[in-house]
Amino acid sequence: MTMAEDARVGEVVEAATSGFVAQCSRLYEAPPLGALVRCGPSASAVYGVVAEVETRSLDPGRRPMAVGREGDTDDDVYRRNPQISRLLSTEITAVTVAHDGDGGRLLRYLPPSPPRIHAFVSLCSGGELRRLSDSLDFLRGVLSAHVTSPDDVAAAFLRQAAAVHEDPEAFLVAAGRELAALLSSEIPRLNSLLKRLSP
Amino acid sequence: MNVHRLGMVVGGSLTEGVEVKLDPEASVEDVRAGSFVSIQGERMRFFGVVTDVVLDATDRALRSTPPDVSNPFIARVVSGGAAYGALKVEPMLTIGGGSAVLGVDGPSPAKTIPAHFSPASAATEADIETVFGEPSERNFWIGNPMDMEAKLCIDVEELVKRSNGVFGKTGSGKTFLTRLLLVGIVQGRKASNLVFDMESEYGWMGYSEGGSEVKGLKQLFTSQVALFSLDETSSKRRGINPDYVVRIGYEEVEPEDVGMLRETLGLSEVAADAAFSLQREYGKKWLGRFLALSGRDEVGETAARMNVNQSALITLQNRLRRLARLDFMDKSESHDSVNRIIEYLDRGMHVVLEFGRHGSNLAAYILVANLLTRRIYGRYVDRKERSLGDPAQEPRPLVITIEEAHKFLTPSVASQTTFGAIAREMRKYNVTLLVVDQRPSGIDDEVMSQLGTKITCLLDNDKDIDAVLTGVSGSRKLRTVLARLESKQQALAFGHALPMPVVFQTRDYGSAESYRDLGWRNAVDLKAQVEDDLEDLFGPSAS
Numbered sequence: 001m002t003m004a005e006d007a008r009v010g011e012v013v014e015a016a017t018s019g020f021v022a023q024c025s026r027l028y029e030a031p032p033l034g035a036l037v038r039c040g041p042s043a044s045a046v047y048g049v050v051a052e053v054e055t056r057s058l059d060p061g062r063r064p065m066a067v068g069r070e071g072d073t074d075d076d077v078y079r080r081n082p083q084i085s086r087l088l089s090t091e092i093t094a095v096t097v098a099h100d101g102d103g104g105r106l107l108r109y110l111p112p113s114p115p116r117i118h119a120f121v122s123l124c125s126g127g128e129l130r131r132l133s134d135s136l137d138f139l140r141g142v143l144s145a146h147v148t149s150p151d152d153v154a155a156a157f158l159r160q161a162a163a164v165h166e167d168p169e170a171f172l173v174a175a176g177r178e179l180a181a182l183l184s185s186e187i188p189r190l191n192s193l194l195k196r197l198s199p
Numbered sequence: 200m201n202v203h204r205l206g207m208v209v210g211g212s213l214t215e216g217v218e219v220k221l222d223p224e225a226s227v228e229d230v231r232a233g234s235f236v237s238i239q240g241e242r243m244r245f246f247g248v249v250t251d252v253v254l255d256a257t258d259r260a261l262r263s264t265p266p267d268v269s270n271p272f273i274a275r276v277v278s279g280g281a282a283y284g285a286l287k288v289e290p291m292l293t294i295g296g297g298s299a300v301l302g303v304d305g306p307s308p309a310k311t312i313p314a315h316f317s318p319a320s321a322a323t324e325a326d327i328e329t330v331f332g333e334p335s336e337r338n339f340w341i342g343n344p345m346d347m348e349a350k351l352c353i354d355v356e357e358l359v360k361r362s363n364g365v366f367g368k369t370g371s372g373k374t375f376l377t378r379l380l381l382v383g384i385v386q387g388r389k390a391s392n393l394v395f396d397m398e399s400e401y402g403w404m405g406y407s408e409g410g411s412e413v414k415g416l417k418q419l420f421t422s423q424v425a426l427f428s429l430d431e432t433s434s435k436r437r438g439i440n441p442d443y444v445v446r447i448g449y450e451e452v453e454p455e456d457v458g459m460l461r462e463t464l465g466l467s468e469v470a471a472d473a474a475f476s477l478q479r480e481y482g483k484k485w486l487g488r489f490l491a492l493s494g495r496d497e498v499g500e501t502a503a504r505m506n507v508n509q510s511a512l513i514t515l516q517n518r519l520r521r522l523a524r525l526d527f528m529d530k531s532e533s534h535d536s537v538n539r540i541i542e543y544l545d546r547g548m549h550v551v552l553e554f555g556r557h558g559s560n561l562a563a564y565i566l567v568a569n570l571l572t573r574r575i576y577g578r579y580v581d582r583k584e585r586s587l588g589d590p591a592q593e594p595r596p597l598v599i600t601i602e603e604a605h606k607f608l609t610p611s612v613a614s615q616t617t618f619g620a621i622a623r624e625m626r627k628y629n630v631t632l633l634v635v636d637q638r639p640s641g642i643d644d645e646v647m648s649q650l651g652t653k654i655t656c657l658l659d660n661d662k663d664i665d666a667v668l669t670g671v672s673g674s675r676k677l678r679t680v681l682a683r684l685e686s687k688q689q690a691l692a693f694g695h696a697l698p699m700p701v702v703f704q705t706r707d708y709g710s711a712e713s714y715r716d717l718g719w720r721n722a723v724d725l726k727a728q729v730e731d732d733l734e735d736l737f738g739p740s741a742s
Contacts, residue, residue: 198270
């Protein structure tokens, strides 16, 4: 588990079967959009794709105020006001794409129950990413997720997945065909999505 | 076995053919109409032909708003996925009951279609061999299926059982194809050839389209082919020593021959029929005695006596004189050309009759071919009937090759001539025809329908195409194939000697290698072979 601990990125603060929200351990150190994350115990882990990364005030009622002075760099502001880092938090919203079933089988559909609150969230390794993306059955779920831009999520995920495959281009073409089948009635959407995938 | 998967069956029917959706990796441009496809069904394998290539899309919107294909990645993704190619495949044959028993029970006509999602792949050489047979004495390698290296064979034994036709417009490769078929019959050893070689291009030497010389039958199979000539001068000039020089005696010409020549000589029906009256009048020597009549008076007198039209008789005499002037005609006596030909044929040899200069004289060609064939055929009928009592006398099957066949087999004469009889009665008397023609529409329908195997090069006249395809199942599809043949060396073959219609590239003929493949040995090889044989017989020589 050392690997997983090393890659720990946060803790679940909101959970549903279709997705979960995690607060990152460190401000601004969220996994990138489209990254594959895992949470929960290893035997029944839930896998999600990062669909939204957000940084905001810990207290929803208090909006941060501009504090920079003329000539400051971004870092100067934080150095002069160390409290800011304590008042802000970075959160990720993940769309659930798969979970571990009995006997370690990877099931590419929603888990029977969501991860628990405070479950630790870790960034998946390249191996896990490759294993999951060997079959792209779950893409439909990502494309229809209730997030701001599901297409960007899918594109970012596929780009990252391509990088861990032996033949990235062939992977992207296969993924593109999967998308084409899913979006056959929405050609303009398919077009723009494919452009984002294009190597 | 290197299987090139094309796609899978997604729909179709037995009458319309099955639809195969191409895999994204297979491009429509790699598949051509007319190529062979093998489909592995649940229990048996299907062998079919691509009849159509289709572009389709999963959604109609793709047609109205095509994707941005300027981006190569998008183009790659969309083609074969959302927009895909499909094939129409006509299942022709089924092979075996599964891969384990493949080839044990031979191919049979397809009466059903493969199940949904059966995988389809391009036919392999092994498939072609399973369907058309391996090259052997019986299966003659005639060419290659389109886009394939495999050897396509035609069953010579079945071929010679019926009359066959080779068609195609001038320059499309009829002669080469015919020469190949003749070679196949020679190699098959089941029948003898008698070739009426109009242009003198089968016997000793012919010319390719490019003008280079190609070897004729006699050069390839010296000991099995006898070269007869109608024009000794021409043969000698070409440096050929014919085995026999054919002469035709007046007595051998019969009124029927005149009837056959009616169109060629420009005779009226009355004039042609007068020949029969003349025969009644003068008997066997009618031609000699008729031509001996000199002057209008004598002819007029005869006409009056026989009660035929005088001017018709005069025309007849004029025209027959023209024939009689041909230098192979001999008024003195009858010749035994027929006996000599039969003698050779009986010895299992093949006879090529070269016409030399007379080849350009259609009347001469028709006269000689008809006259000899009639008498040879008569002999065969006679012997065949005797063989019913004594099977040992069964005559060896004979294939008679005639060119410009529509002159012999026009609807108006086909019912009366020997050629018509041979074509219709087929193998009853062990004599069949190999009809070579460029105007199949001129041949009598009944004869056309009796031809067992038809091999046709490019034809572009609708009437000719119709004539060739009459009575063939699936003629509508064959029609498109036929009209799309390349103008040279490609042919469509269908009928008795083949399990299914097939388009093929005629086998190479004319290169040193092609002769070797056909069994010809040059002097050096021959010597080596003789030495080998000697060694086999007597052991290694001491030296």
